[in-house]
Amino acid sequence: MRTLGVEEEFLIVDPRNGSPLPIAGEILHLHDLSRSAEDPPSYPMLAAELQQEQLEVITGPHSRLSGLAAEIRAGRSYADALARKAGARISALATSPLPVTPRHTRNDRYDALLEKFALTAREQLTCGYHVHVSVGSDEEGVAILDRIRSWLPPLIALSSNSPFWNGTDTGYSSFRTQAWNRWSTAGPTDVFGSADAYHSFVERLSGTGVVASPDFDARLSARHPTVEIRVSDVCLDVRDATLIAALVRALVETASREWEAGQPPDNVATAILRQGVWLASRFGIEGNLLHPVAHKPDTAGNVVAALYDHVRDSLDQTGDAAYVEASLQRILDQGTGATRQRQSYERNNSLADVVAHATGVTHEEADHRDPRGEQLLAKSGTTSRRSDLVTLSG
Template identity: 80%
Template sequence: MRTLGVEEEFLIVDPRNGGLLPLAGEVLGLHDLGRGAENPPRYPMLAAELQQEQLEVITGPHSSLSGLAAEIRAGRSYAESLARSVGARISALGTSPLPVAPRHTRNDRYDALVEKFALTAREQLTCGYHVHVYVGSDEEGVAVLDRIRSWLPLLIALSSNSPFWNGTDSGYASFRTQAWNRWSTAGPTDVFGSADAYYSLVERLADTGVVTSPDFDARLSARHPTVEIRVSDVCLDVRDAALIAALVRALVETAAREWEAGKPPDMVPAAILRQAAWRASRFGIEGSLLHPVAHKLDTARNVVTAIYDHVRDALDETGDATYVMEGLQRILTQGTGATRQRRSYERNGSLADVVTHATGVTHEETSNPHSGAERVLRSVVIPSRRPGVAALSR
């Protein structure tokens, strides 16, 4: 069974008014003190990001989805406890609903980034969700990248959690995707065909003097034997985070099997995939999407059904099929994080209340009986009954 791990980025928020606080250094200082203790735990790990108003929480590798879900919750709880110590909280929001002038983290890497990319870097305050899945070699990894491209826009739609930007409704379900795509190498890639071709492109990009590490939607990790899928917003709901991770692992496993069987990748141009990503970013699951096989407009429900059908065998083998089927049905019925943010705003027109509500959901503090920690873990370990695709079509 392939191992998987995730990186979640969070905003550091003021519990009094929902504004953002540039306190990453203080939070990480407390984290470093704890790591200095005798026999400190290796995970969860905390790391700095480009802006001081955000924080990254990193899990270890897991074989079981239940283990990953438990550590996602533990990581959120741990980061929250440190944030509370400095008068703040952490919130799983893809972008800030309230206006903010970010302060970048001061070190050689980020100073150079801000100098080179100017306003793009200064305004870049977005929180994503990265999923790492083990691959046996670079060749397998690139074969996977070539075969999952068409499915990645749907992950944007399912995870969409950034409708507000600097005090206004952007009109997008995932405006984080739009802001992120201002980076020079962000977005989908064409088919590589081999690891040599992948590394040749990375080297040629470095020779331009613009980037040293490309921000592709999916790439080979530079530090781990994994592929890294980077298209998703940070998920408001822990259950959605586990769902996205399960889908990514199943996509990787399915793609690897297609490669081993000699099935060629879909040669759809990256320009078409960029349109698919745009529609997913704009509408989430509340509008038509490009079907990942036909590349024609289709309903969100049909596209969601297509991904479930595509990876069902892999999900069955990991025991995640029932959890994924129920999670997809829940999102189709109840909406994404973007939907929940907008509903919160509609109650009284307060963006500060959007942040407060989102912070509660981040830590499962809402009154929703289906958002409790026990529910998350019970759902993950339900034995698979090989649910049919028809269950998503009701």
């Protein structure tokens, strides 16, 4: 079974008014104090990001989905406990609902980014969700990247959690996607065809003098034997984060099987894929998406069902099919993080309340538990029988 791990980026917020606080350095100092220099590296790990108003929490690799979900919860709780000591909270918001002027993290790398990319970097306070899945080689990894391209926009739609930007409802479900795509290498890629072609392309990009490493929607990890899928917003709900991770692993496994069977990748034009990204960013699951096979507009329900059907055999192998199907149906019925943020705003017309509600959901402080989902998650990885849940609809 392929291992998977995730990186979650969070906003650091003031619990009194919801405003982002630039205190990542203070939280990381508390993190360092909590762990002895002699201690071996352990998870969850915390890391700085571009802006001081955000914090990254990194899990270790897991084989079972239930173990990953448990560490996601533990990482959120640990980071929040440190933030509380500094008078703040950790909130799973992919953009800040309230206006903010970010303060960047001071080091050589980020100083250079600010100098080169100017306003794009200064305004880039966005929180993403990156999923790493193990691969056997760069050749396999690139074959996977070539075969999952069309299936990534639905992940944007399902994880959409950034409707607000600087005090305004943007009209987008994932405005983070719009802000992130201002970076010069962000977005979908062409079919590479081989690991040599991939590495050659990355080298040529670096040779332009603009970027040192690419910000592709999906790429080979520079540090781990994994592919890294980077399209999703940080998920408001732990259940959604667990779902996205399960779908990514299943997409990776499905693509690897296609490669081993000699099935060529869909060579759809990257410009078409960008339209799929835009639709997913704009509407989430509340409008039409681009069908990953037909590349024509279709209902979100049909696209989500197509995604599930595409990876169903891989989900059966890992025992995650029942959990994924129930989770997809829940999102189709109840909406995404973006939906819940807007619903929170509509109750009191207060962006501070949006942040407070989001913080509660992040840490499951209110009545956000899903007993049936927890039961299915506990059973994941233990059975390969096909689930008997209702057919997905939207």
